[in-house]
Structure formats: C-alpha cells, structure tokens
Amino acid sequence: MDSRISDKLKILADAAKYDVSCSSSGGKRKNDNKGLGNSEGMGICHSYTEDGRCVSLLKILLTNYCIYDCAYCVTRKSNDVQRAAFTVQEVVDLTINFYRRNYIEGLFLSSGIFKNADYTMERLVRIAKKLRQEQKFNGYIHLKTIPGASEELIKEAGLYADRLSVNIELPSEQSLKQLAPEKNYTEILLPMDNIKQQLVQAKEESKLFKSAPVFAPAGQSTQLIVGASAENDHQILQLSSGLYKDYNLKRVYYSGYVPISSDSRLPIITGPPIIRENRIYQADWLMRFYGFSASEIVDEKQPNLDLEIDPKLAWALRNRYMFPVEINTADYELILRVPGIGVKSAKKIVSARRFAQLSFEHLRQMGVVLKRAKYFITCQAKSLHRHDFDSQVIRRKILFGDGAVRSSLLTQQLDLFRQVG
Template identity: 90%
Template sequence: MDDRITEKLKILADAAKYDVSCSSSGGKRKNDNKGLGNAEGMGICHSYTEDGRCVSLLKILLTNFCIYDCAYCVTRKSNDIKRAAFTVQEVVDLTINFYRRNYIEGLFLSSGIFKDADYTMERLVRVAKKLRKEHKFNGYIHLKTIPGASEELIKEAGLYADRLSVNIELPSEKSLQQLAPEKNYSEILLPMSNIQKQLMQAQEEKKLFKATPIFAPAGQSTQLIVGASVENDHQILQLSDQLYKGYNLKRVYYSGYVPISNDSRLPVIHEPPIIRENRIYQADWLMRFYGFNVQEIVDEQNPNLDLQIDPKLGWALRNRHFFPVEINTADYEMILRVPGVGVKSAKKIVSARRFAQLNFEHLRQMGVVLKRAKYFITCQSKSLQRQDFDSQAIKRRILFGDGAVRSTLLTQQLDLFRQVG
C-alpha cells in the first residue's frame, strides 16, 4: 500500500469511528458462487458471535469533505481538519486486499456529502456493486444511506448491501434545526420509509417468486447522539419506540456525544456520557426483548434513567406490589421482569419446572443473578432474603452489599446517640 493511500486510510478511518450504527446481525448472504467472503451467521465491526469469536470490518468514510456544517460533527465544513477522499476503486481494492489478508470480514462505508446527496450516494452504490459483481465478494456490506438521495439509488443500494442505515442523529426536529440547520427530519425519515417499503415488497415477492433479488437482508438501522442536545431519556426512548414500530428498524444505536468543539450551541462536557449511553441501551433491550413499553421504563414523572442501577431493577423497585414472584408458577412474561433473570434463564426456568420443582441452587446453575433476584422471588414459597425491605434499602444492598449497609446503619445509629447525648 503506497503512502498516499495509507494517509487517506488513517484520516478516513479515524473520522468513521464516530458512527456506531454498524452490525451484521441478521445477514444471511451465502457464498454459493465460489466468490470471496461469507456473511452467513456472523457479526461484523468487532462484534462477538455466539461462540465468542470476534469479527471485524473495514470501517471508513468515502470522504470527510462535507457541504454541511453540523455543530456536533467532526467532519463539518467549518472544522479545520485534514481532508481526504477515496476513489471508488480505492475502496474496492482496500476491501479485497484487507479481506485476503484476513484483516476483515466485511465493509462499513459511510461518507461526508460531496456536492449533493445523489452524487455521494451514487458513489457508495458503485463501491458495493463493484465488490459484488466484479469481485464476487460475499462478505458483509453495510452502506450508509444519504438523506435526500433518490429512491432509485436507495433501491439499488439495497440490492448489493446487507444492511442500510440512515442516521437520524438528534432526538427532535427542534434540536436538529438548532445544531444542523441545513438538515430536516423529512429528508431523514423519507429514505427510512423507502427502505421499509422495499423490504416489505421484497418479502412479498419472495413468497411468489424464489428468484426474487434479496434486498438489504439484515434490514436497516439508525444512530441517535446522546448528550449533544437537551432531550431527556424519555424523549429519546419514545423516538426509538416510534422508529421500531413505524419503520421496522433492526437496531437503534446510541452514541454518547464526544466533545469536539467549543461551539456555544453545544453542552460543555469533558467526556462522553458513557454511563447514560449504556443505560439507554439497556432500556432499549427491555423494549425489544423483555416486553416493556416506554412508559414503564421512563415517564413524565421520571424522565431520566437512574445511572446507578439498570432500568429493569429501577422498574422493579418502583413496582414492589408485583413481587415476590414464585418461580415455579409465574408465567414467562413475569419471570422476564425479575431483576437478575435474562431471556435465556427465563426460558430455562419455564422448561425445567415441567419436570421438577426448582430451588435456588437450580436457579444459580441456570445463570440467574441471585444477588439481585433474591429480593423479588420465592422458590417453593421459600425466600433467600427478607421481603420487607423498602426499595431504597434493596437498592443500597445491591449496590454496596449487606455488610456495607450494616456499617452504614451502625454509623447512623452512633451519630444519633451522639446527638441525643
């Protein structure tokens, strides 16, 4: 690789790190034509497969030149950074060469906006088309869809890419207008809608014609930036819920805002809100896999997630009247709501109790985290822990342990005696 390409790669790979909306989950592109690569049953972008194997992708921008001046974006046109751009053939060559060296198993390709949306989108599509058609590349490809691009280009992109994504970026139109006034929600939501329609159409046609071309088999995703604007967690999760229901998104990715400028429109922070980002991901997981709705997790009275504890524990502490749950008789949906019980553990419980009454040792062997669960369950009407603790006491015990709580209570009692004396 010559020095010019190496320099471009360094610049455009570094710029791409701010986009977290990449995953190959759901991709089923088989290698059945003696080509290169295979996206069958594997994740991409330093994700981990079920057997613990780490897989990776080449994650780059086509260019960091951009006509937009979004306050939160490192590639905005007013930012004084070194600029670079790949040609279509350079990206193709990098992907093939990196794959042959076993560096990657796929490609995530995004871009700043060259001249306009169609001009940029056309080049992204050409990269994917060359890889598929000329090099018979069957590895994973994720293309970033450019807001404002034509429906025809989006349709063509879906024929070659495993996943498409359109970054909505900010949780409200108001914040978008404040921080990225050249963008608007309608231009972002329109391609999402077009992708959804194409996905549904491809599914219907597949039922009638086996030879129907696949369209973005891993679906579509988006990214929301957390902490660059004033929206609370309730507003963020409400938007995510609407996107899942309205556009059938596979994933909404959340990215803690990384401070990159002194723009007065942005909040003054010294590091990304990583804990908040993590709690929002956990809440998102509850909505998608645990049967929770947004209003149960956060609402107008509690608009932000508790940063000290995970959202499921937070819900359980606010709803003590549902507990304790008898593990041997409760339905699957209620077992899922017990803190410390995951989806796999809940399924094991429901399956195993058909053959025998379960006890706490059985639960431990199934992967239940009894440190949390013991305050909310019984087994054969027996409990590992007193059930009369108030919610704050349970929270303290889970966070600091029983010994730390006893020490705290003793200190408080001594202070009280000193005051009385």
C-alpha cells in the same frame, strides 16, 4: 500499500469512528458462485486491536469533505481538519485486499456529502455493485444511506448491501434545526420509510418467487447522538420506540456526544457521557427483548434513567407491589422482569419446571444472578431473603453489599442515641 492510499485510510478510518451503527448481525448472504467470503454464521475472520477489541469490518468514509456544517460533526465544512477522498476503485481494492488477509469480515461505508445527496449516494452504490458483480464478494456490506438521496438509488443500494442505515442523529426536529440547520427530519425519515417499504415488498415477493431479488437482508438501523442536545432519556426512548414500531428498525444505536469542536450551541463537557449511553442501551434492550414499553422505563415524572443502577432494577424497585414472584408458577413475561434473570435463564426456568419444582440451586446453575434476584423471588414459597425491606435498603444492599448496609444502620442508630443523650 501505497503511501497515498495509506494516508487516506488513516484520515478516513479515523473520521468514521464516530459512527457506531456498524454491527453485522442479521446478514445471511451465502457464497453460491465460488466468490470471495460470505456473511453467514461463523465463517467470518476477525482481528483484534492491541487493547483486545474485535475489529471485523473495514469502517471508513468515502470522503470527509462535506457541504454541511453540523455543529456536532468532526467533518463539518467549517472545521479545520485534513481532508481526503477515496475513489470508487480504491475502496473496492482496499476491501478485497483486507478481506484476503483476514483483517475484516466486510465493509461499513459512510461518507460526507460531496456535492449533493444523489451524487454521493451514487458512488456508494457503485462501490457495493462492483464488489458484488465484479469481485464476486459475498461478505457483509453496510451502506450508510444519504438523507435526501433518490428512491431509485436507495432501492439499488439495498440490492447489494446487507444492511442500510440512515442516521437520524438528534432526538428532535428542534435540535436538528439548531445544530444541523441544513438537515430536516423529512429528508431523514423519508428514506427510512422507503427502505421499510422495499423490505416489506421483497419479503412478499420471496414468498411467491424463489428467485426474487433480496433487499437489505439485515434490515436497517440508525444512530442517535446522546448529550449534544438537551433532550432527556424519556424523549430519546420514546423516539426509539416509535422508530422500531413505525420503520421496523433492527437497531437504534446510541453514541455519547464527543466534544470535538468549539461551538456556542453545544454543551460544555469534558468527555462523552459513557454511563448514560450504557443505561440507554440497557433500556433499549428491555424494549426489544423484555416486553417493556418506553413509558414503563422512564416517564415525564422521572424523565432520566438512574445512572447508579440498571433500568430493570430501577423499575423493579419502583414496582415492589408486583413482587415476590414465585418462580415455579409465574408467567414467563413476569419472570423476565425479575432483576438478575435474563432471556435465556427465563426460558430455561419455564422449560425445566415442567419436570420438577425448581430450587435456588437450580436457578444458580441456570445462570440467574441471585445477588439481585433473591429480593424479588421465591422458590417453592421459600425465600433467601426478607421481602419487607424498603426499596432504598434493597438498592444499597445490591450496590454495596449487606455489610455496608449493616454499617449504615448502625451509624444511624448511634446518631439517634447521641441525639437522645
């Protein structure tokens, strides 16, 4: 590889690592014309980094030059970093060469803002168009949509990309004004709505015409930064819930704020809030696949997620009156809410109990985590554990085990004896 291109790649791949919304799930672009690759099923090649992480997409910025000065962003115009920019043809060549070497399954392409939104977006679209039409590339392409870009460019982008995304970045308009004053929610939400409308239109046209053009078949996503601003988990999850409902998003990605620059507007932290980010992802999963609403997981009285235990267990401990659940008769929706039972296990339970009464051994074979579930279920009216423990005792048992709880109770009893003595 040319050293000049290699230097650019090092700079622009490193700058792209802060954008986490790069899953290739949902793409089903087939290879119909003897082109290169496809993005369907397991016909994708992967490579792995030294620490074992799967690397499947060429994830780069077109440029890290930017006209904006967002406080949280490493490419902000006032930040003293080495700058670089690819040409359209350089990105096309890199993608094809990496794919032929089985390094990647596709392309995730974002960018800083060159002159304005349309100028930058037009170049992103040209790259995708060249890959599809000139190189006959059928692998996965994810394009980052630039806020403020025209509806025509967004529509064209969706004809060549499998997924489009518009990063909302911060959970409130107030925080956006404070940390990214050149941006506003209107410019971010408008392209989200345009993408939604195009997706709906393409779906309707496909019902009428087999040859109707496909528009962003893997849908759209966005990213929220966690910890750069003061919003609590309740505000973040309420926003995410609204985005799923109003814009039909496939995913909301959450990125723990990485302290990358000194700015008085930003919180002073030593590292990204990894545990909080993980809990928010778990809560998001509950909303998407387990039938929970955001207000059930967190509310104004308890606005932040418990960092010690997952949100499903936290909900169950707050709602002990709903348990124990009889596995052989309970509705699927209620079984889904039992800690230690996932979607696959819940489906297996509902299917299997039509033929026989299930036992705890059956549940164990189905993958149920009985260490958690046993406090919330019965099988054939039998229980593996007492259900009269208070929530704090169950919490300690799950976190530390029965031995630690017995030791704690013994210590409390000894303290009482000493006080009496």
